[in-house]
Amino acid sequence: MTFLNQLTELAPAELAARLDEFAVSARDDRDGSGYLDAQRALYLLSVARWQPAWESIVPSADETDVVVASLRLSRSWHQAETDRVLGAMELPSIGEFGEWLDDRCRAHASGPQHPLFDFLENQATEEQLREFVFQETPFDVHFGDLVAALIPGVYGAAKLELAHNFWDEMGNGDIARTHRQLRLDMMSAVGIDTDAHVSGLDRFWVEELELANMYLGSSTDRTLMAQGLGMLLATEHVVPGRIDRQIKGWLRVGYGLEQLEYLTEHVTVDVAHAAGWLNEVIKPTLAAHPECLPDIVAGVERRLAGSLRVCDVALKTLTSVA
Template sequence: MSTTPELHSDIDLRELVISLLAGDEDVATVNARAADMGYRTEIRAATEELAHAAFVRGDRAALHTAHWVLGDIYNWCFSLPSIDQVDSLLGEILDDIRSVLENAMMADLRARIDQRELASAPQDPEEFLPWYRNFISNHKASNHPFYRDFLENRASIEDIRFYLAQETSLDPRFDDILSLLTVGTDGSEKMELVTNLWDELGNGNTNDVHTSVFAKTLADAGVSKEFIDTNIMLESVICGNVSAALALSRRHCYKAFGYFGVTEYLTPRRFRSYMVGCKRLGMPKSAYVYHDQHIQIDARHGPSWFKNILLPAISREPRCAVDIALGTVMRLETSTWYLDALQAKLEPAG
């Protein structure tokens, strides 16, 4: 017989997750809930209802809730547990919710991609890399007008602040993502990922750790946590959630290789446009020192990622080329949706 409170189909899933993550219940109670299959089945049913509304029916409010719930769970996944929770089975409950929403998100994303684009991806490694570069370069995300026009020529300081708030969905956890991608690799793949990670960690200099430099950039620009929470766009959360899903789930590792390869490749040109805008506005160097570092470093990492990660992976297993291509398209498409929404928000038509 269940000893936990009854759930209902109209349960507020986000409130439940917020309560669980806040540690409102002691470990014994949480563990009893994790052991109660009836309780977990009902949570899963409520999650499936939310996923259907968000990703099948296209209910915008449900989509917001689904991504905010996923975002809250991913934040937990990328955090250390409190000492009071070290023996908690909370992760088992959260995994029930995460798996349903994550699978629905990925299925929806895949369904929105033109499969003909993937069919053209060659499985020969020497042919794949030119295809990969050309595919990225010919996509709208490669030279999006938000960067090449709006940021460079017309963005205000307030626009810059708003933009920086959106970038928090990925940048603060990129070092951890690289750490996760390293698991199971060897040879040139592991060495490239570790070299990339070492650069993210400031080559051992605490003051140059990229997450710390980015945090200082936010602070100097007046981008507080409250400002981020108030202004973060759904499309930004989606980008962060897809990034987290690909990094955390081992079954998505080849998609992640393609996805984050795009990130490395496009970062220098995007950040260069950001710096042009900051200098036009007369902003202090602290507003763009983080971006200046990445222009120099990622100019090396982009080509090296192709040569030392993608090429060996496809040489070892040619069939993974399709998954790498899928991750590539996922990054380009979600980035385009994000930048389209960002530009529409900051520079509405008319």
């Protein structure tokens, strides 16, 4: 029985009780078996709430007890992770933030210099490249919704930047070129089911679910919004170089650029978004609300650390079956 089936068979009160059990594992037992179930539950319930009630993959996701328990689970995990990253670092000043960000992202071990990307570019088989794309699905297919969820309540230049980012996600009005559709088209071209973000749940590495849950939680829980801004800022800074190396790997095994438009689109558009996000969203937010600095930094740090965990497990797993 799949984890999704297990979850949907529970009555709302039973599901809420299970989520409270998962909250303990998410906070206190990162290496325990309950931690993976906690991440799977967080992810499924977040996805279920993106959907209209009549299409929800977890029919009880919007029941009051389940909503409250899932919020407790989410906040328990996010707080533990925030304490972990902030407890080990010295914060930059607001004036130093831009320079700190550039240095941090450029030098971080999760960047395109990670051995994973050398492997994907020069050695990986088609099947290994396919598995990496599959594993990145939980985050990638929801990116447009993540951006959209941040827009309410933000105004001025920041709202325009968010809207511009979202409009790019929407293919600038061309349905066929929306980034989600380009992602689904690429998945079809390389042999991945287009419903893999749900049907493939039990195959996803816990590190990939963590990464998706960072964004799903911080984009919808307004108490975590500043972290969400930091996460997206880091994403726009580090993604282009990593994607360029993946493209070279796919070309090496015989695919053409027309099948890789999702990837080629992000090599250029994310560079522009990185500058806009910093100058139009982050800096004005810090100027008006300096108290947001710790959470924005935590978002950057959590994104980089989470990405490094993905890179490490990807290299270890993919090369073990080489």
